[in-house]
Amino acid sequence: MxxxxxxxxxxVEGVTEYxxxxxxGHLILVSRWLGLxxxxxxxxxxxxxxxxxxxxxxxxxxxxYRRDVSAMIRAILASVGIMRRAALHRRHFRLARNLLLSFxxxxxxxxxxxxxxxxxxxxPIPVLVALSLGGAAMIALAPWVxxxxxxxxxxxxxxxxxxxPLALGIGLMQCVALFPGTSRSMMTIFGGLATGMxxxxxxxxSFLLALPTLGSACLYKSYGLYKSGGMxxxxxxxxxxxxxxxxxxxxxxxxxQWLIGYLGRGGFAIFGWWRIGFAIVLGVSLWQGWMxx
Numbered sequence: 001m002x003x004x005x006x007x008x009x010x011x012v013e014g015v016t017e018y019x020x021x022x023x024x025g026h027l028i029l030v031s032r033w034l035g036l037x038x039x040x041x042x043x044x045x046x047x048x049x050x051x052x053x054x055x056x057x058x059x060x061x062x063x064x065y066r067r068d069v070s071a072m073i074r075a076i077l078a079s080v081g082i083m084r085r086a087a088l089h090r091r092h093f094r095l096a097r098n099l100l101l102s103f104x105x106x107x108x109x110x111x112x113x114x115x116x117x118x119x120x121x122x123x124p125i126p127v128l129v130a131l132s133l134g135g136a137a138m139i140a141l142a143p144w145v146x147x148x149x150x151x152x153x154x155x156x157x158x159x160x161x162x163x164x165p166l167a168l169g170i171g172l173m174q175c176v177a178l179f180p181g182t183s184r185s186m187m188t189i190f191g192g193l194a195t196g197m198x199x200x201x202x203x204x205x206s207f208l209l210a211l212p213t214l215g216s217a218c219l220y221k222s223y224g225l226y227k228s229g230g231m232x233x234x235x236x237x238x239x240x241x242x243x244x245x246x247x248x249x250x251x252x253x254x255x256x257q258w259l260i261g262y263l264g265r266g267g268f269a270i271f272g273w274w275r276i277g278f279a280i281v282l283g284v285s286l287w288q289g290w291m292x293x
Contacts, residue, residue: 001036001046001049001236001240002236002240003236003239003240003243005034005036005236005240006049006236006240006241006243006244006247007243007244007247008030008034008247009027009030009031009034009049009050009053009244009247010053010056010243010244010245010246010247010248010251011247011248011251012026012027012030013027013050013053013054013056013057013244013247013248013251013252014056014057014060014247014248014249014250014251014252014253014254014255015251015252015254015255016255017054017057017185017210017214017248017252017255018057018061018185018203018206018207018210018252018255018256018259019185019255019259019271020134020138020183020185020186020189020268020271021131021183021185021186021271021274021275021278022127022130022131022134022177022180022181022182022183022186022275023054023057023183024050024051024122024180024181025127025130025131025180025181025182025183026278027050028047028050028122028123028124028127028180029124029127029278029282031046031050032124033285033290043122047118047122048221049241049244051217051218051221052218052221052222052241052245053241053244053245053248054214054217054218054248055214055215055218055219055222055245056244056245056246056247056248056249056252057210057214057248057249057252058210058211058214058215058218059249060248060249060250060252060253060256061207061208061210061211061252061256062211063253064207064253064256064257065204065207065208068092068095068208069208069211071088071092072092072093072095072096072099074089074092075088075089075090075091075092075093075096076093076096078093079093091160092160094160094161094162095159095160095208097164097167098159098160098162098164098167099159099167099205099208099209099211099212100212101164101167101168101171102167102168102170102171102174102188102209103171103209103212103213103216104168104171105168105171105172105174105175106171106174106175106178106213107212107213107216109175109178110175110178110217113178114178117178117179117180121179121180122180124282124286125286126179126180126181127180127181127282128181128279128282128283128286129181130179130180130181130182131181131275131276131278131279131282132275132276132279134181134182134183134186134272134275135271135272135273135274135275135276135279136272136276137272138186138268138269138271138272138275139269139272139273139276141190141268142268142269142272144193145193145199145263145268146267146268148193148198148199149198149199149200149263149264149265151198157195157196157197157201158197158201158204158205159192159197159201159204159205159208162195166195169191169194169195170188170191170192170195170205170209173187173188173190173191174187174188174191174209174213184206184210184213184214185206185210186271188202188205188206188209189202189203189206189263192205192206198264199263199264199268200260200263200264202263203259203260203263204260207256
């Protein structure tokens with residue numbers, strides 16, 4: 001992997017991580033278009049890079065929502081008597097509790113199925129199917145999302161007012177995104193909307209949920225990357241990895257800010273059409289032999 005390859009993959013990761021279009025699916029496909037996957041060893045190295053670089057996207061959200069993150073940390077510390085309770089202590093504590101509940105299903109199921117899913121579904125054909133089905137679902141649900149955006153007050157529900165069962169429900173929906181091409185963002189935003197949140201609030205909850213979900217996956221993969229020094233050399237050393245993460249950090253911050261405003265206006269169908277269009281390009285590439293399985 002050259003530094004330019006890493007920057008391209010980093011930009012793809014940052015732009016697509018929080019959009020409901022499947023960053024993992026895009027990274028799998030772009031890495032193959034760049035010719036970075038030539039054998040099983042290189043496939044494992046690139047797939048690991050694609051997950052580790054998500055850490056930069058996590059940092060982008062942590063920076064953009066630093067006030068919420070800081071408030072949740074203070075609320076947790078106050079709940080065990082380390083800090084004094086603030087006026088919004090209970091609200092921020094409930095938000096932290098709900099995010100933990102939403103994270104738990106992915107943590108448990110992901111740990112159990114990670115290797116199985118990677119060995120069978122991290123490939124162009126499964127991504128093509130998931131992109132197409134997800135795109136059709138988003139187009140079909142676009143009028144409902146637009147209606148929820150127009151009635152922005154909704155039920156007044158946000159991440160802090162979810163009940164524990166609803167938070168777990170969003171977590172179970174997130175587990176579907178273990179399959180590449182599905183989109184963690186799409187599933188968690190759908191889950192938030194189903195609980196009664198307005199699109200903007202559903203998107204914010206999805207972004208905050210990415211902190212424990214993607215952060216833990218990144219740490220898990222980073223540990224494996226660190227233990228296998230040969231894989232670092234396979235990726236071209238630490239320079240490409242660092243450049244890829246920097247590119248992902250910048251592009252993710254810009255992507256999140258744009259998406260919040262766009263979903264607030266009720267936009268959703270465009271992502272469905274993008275997924276279907278991308279699936280068509282993928283299908284043609286496979287048919288013409290421009291990409292190998």
